[in-house]
Amino acid sequence: MHNRAQSVARITTPLRAWAQRLGVTFLLLCALGLTIVSRSDQGTIQQARIVVTDAVAPILAAISSPIATVEEAVNAVSELSHLRAENVALRADNARLAGWYQQAETLKAENLVLRRMLNVPDQTEFRYVTAQVIADVRGPFLHSVVVQAGQADGARIGLPALGEQGLAGRVAQVGERASRVLLITDINSRIPVLVGSGRERAILAGDNSPFPRLEFGSQDVAFMPGDRVVTSGHGGLFPRGLAIGTVESLDDKGARVRPSVDWSHMEYLRLLQRQPLSFEQLGAAADASPLVGQAVTLSAAASR
Amino acid sequence: MDDSGFWNRLDLLARSLFPFVASALLIIIGFAPLRAPEIAPALPLFGMAAVYYWCVFRPDLMPHWAIFLLGLFSDLLGGTLVGSSILAFFALYLAISSQRRFFAHASFFLLWLAFALFALPAFFIMWSLACWNAGAIITPAPSALQYVLTVAVYPMIAWFFGQSQQAILQSGGRG
Known part of the structure; x- marks a missing residue:
């Protein structure tokens, strides 16, 4: 019995190693193929990316x-x-921007009228x-x-x-x-x-x-x-x-x-x-x- | 076929999937927004460190198809040329399987050193494929930085996996 198990192992071990090597080679070829395909064909690959990202x-x-x-x-x-310093800076900014806001509103109204006149x-x-x-x-x-x-x-x-x-x-x-x-x-x-x-x-x-x-x-x-x-x-x-x-x-x-x-x-x-x-x-x-x-x-x- | 046998086997299966699932999670975490480009313009490739660790310590739980799937996942999620991470991971895998005898007895420091050595061609593969894809030479500096960062985080990943290996895999009856 023992001898038989040994002889089975003697056959299956190289077989398994061989299958493993074949599997690695196959997957390597797949990876190479994917690399070439994904460079040119974006459709399917993009779809796959979206599915994975979504998931x-x-x-x-x-x-x-x-x-x-x-x-x-x-x-x-x-x-x-730096809360204090920032507060001072923001106040100054706010005052400046309020002026800009008024100006922007005026310009916007003017722009609208002009666009309407020109029919843009x-x-x-x-x-x-x-x-x-x-x-x-x-x-x-x-x-x-x-x-x-x-x-x-x-x-x-x-x-x-x-x-x-x-x-x-x-x-x-x-x-x-x-x-x-x-x-x-x-x-x-x-x-x-x-x-x-x-x-x-x-x-x-x-x-x-x-x-x-x-x-x-x-x-x-x-x-x-x-x-x-x-x-x-x-x-x-x-x-x-x-x-x-x-x-x-x-x-x-x-x-x-x-x-x-x-x-x-x-x-x-x-x-x-x-x-x-x-x-x-x-x-x-x-x-x-x-x-x-x-x-x-x-x-x-x-x-x- | 008694009931406990079935549950035992299911438990074993779940445990043996741990390396794959944990590596996939690490790949996802690698893409979480840290919003600190001034600190790290490139994040380490956690996935590569994970693949290396499991290929060295539990090659039975990190078979070639798992490496293929992890590389594919990393490429699809990260937006890199599909196949480039797969080939890089395979380079690592082949390097390790050709040096099994060395890895069986290496100390932690030697393993770290070997990772630094073997990750180099893997990064080179990714960089050259990205250049080929872009049709231009991409500045290698960020890639080099990513390599250094990846090598630098390896001890952390190895520690984390080492702990979980003891907690999850060895309590499952397999050593």
């Missing part, structure tokens, strides 16, 4: 909440020390979905985040995602519960922009560094560090005039931009939905508060 979204949301709470507690303690058709009002950032997949190879807002919440592919201070990215994938936002620093991000008071047209191209590059069509362009960079609206993906950042540095290849969005405090992103409105609606919006409230927040973000 994991509740876990990510559960994990990110305590992290946010701890971070807020740490911030609260550290902010206590491209008038849009914005609504937005505020979505919590539940995953941060900013790695060495890509810069994107996952937000907790899906199809049902109104998230759509291509919507601009705004942080508190400016444009953070655009929605690249939409699932049922969660969506992936491609950040402006990602190597796949290219946004038509206007630079400085000269409104020079350029493309803001991410390269996975913290400071995306500006690519100009022509060579002789006049701009300086500190010039504002806003979306141009060309290509129709983004509305015109969303704040992105300022020119950080110049070199012989072009320029680099410092995004104004605060990456370290990006707890929520606003996904901007565009809705064309008629002049009648716009006129009504000027009186009704909720829409105006949203529009003012947007222009405040855009003018910073």
Whole structure:
């Protein structure tokens, strides 16, 4: 009996090792095939990504909440020390902004009248979905985040995602519960922009560094560090005039931009939905508060 | 077929799934938003450390299909080129299985050192595939930083898994 068991083992052990090696080789080939397929065919792979992200979204949301709470507690303690100074600064800011607000209201009314006179058709009002950032997949190879807002919440592919201070990215994938936002620093991000008071047209191209590059069509362009960079609206993906950042540095290849969005405090992103409105609606919006409230927040973000 | 045998087997199965489930959870945790890019522009790849640990200590519970699934999961969730993490994890797996004799008797420090050594080609695979995918050379600095961070968190992960291995796996009747 014992001998028989031994001889069985003598046959099965190499067989098992052989099967194992075959399995590894098969899976390795599968992985190689997947790599090649996923580079060219984005449809099925994107679908799979969305399904996985959607499935994991509740876990990510559960994990990110305590992290946010701890971070807020740490911030609260550290902010206590400069509460007075901040209060003084905020008062000054408030007084200044109140003046700007009056001016903005006057200009807005004037703008509306002028647009109506010129019959400019491209008038849009914005609504937005505020979505919590539940995953941060900013790695060495890509810069994107996952937000907790899906199809049902109104998230759509291509919507601009705004942080508190400016444009953070655009929605690249939409699932049922969660969506992936491609950040402006990602190597796949290219946004038509206007630079400085000269409104020079350029493309803001991410390269996975913290400071995306500006690519100009022509060579002789006049701009300086500190010039504002806003979306141009060309290509129709983004509305015109969303704040992105300022020119950080110049070199012989072009320029680099410092995004104004605060990456370290990006707890929520606003996904901007565009809705064309008629002049009648716009006129009504000027009186009704909720829409105006949203529009003012947007222009405040855009003018910073 | 008595009842206790069935429950025993179910218990054993649940316990033996622990390495896989814990590694998947670590991969998810790796993507939780820490909102501190100035501290860590890249987070460590917990998944790679987890795969290494289980391949060394319980290769029977981290078979090749589990490695394939973990790599696929990491790629799909992280948005990286699908297949790059799988190939990187497999590089680690193959390196370990070719050096079984060394791993059987290595001290903790040697294991850590071996991880630093074997993770290097794995990171290189991921970086070169990402470059190939982007059609451009991606700055290797963040990748290098991620490598250093991943090697640095290994002792923590090894400690955590070591504790849970004792609590969950060895009390299940298997050593």
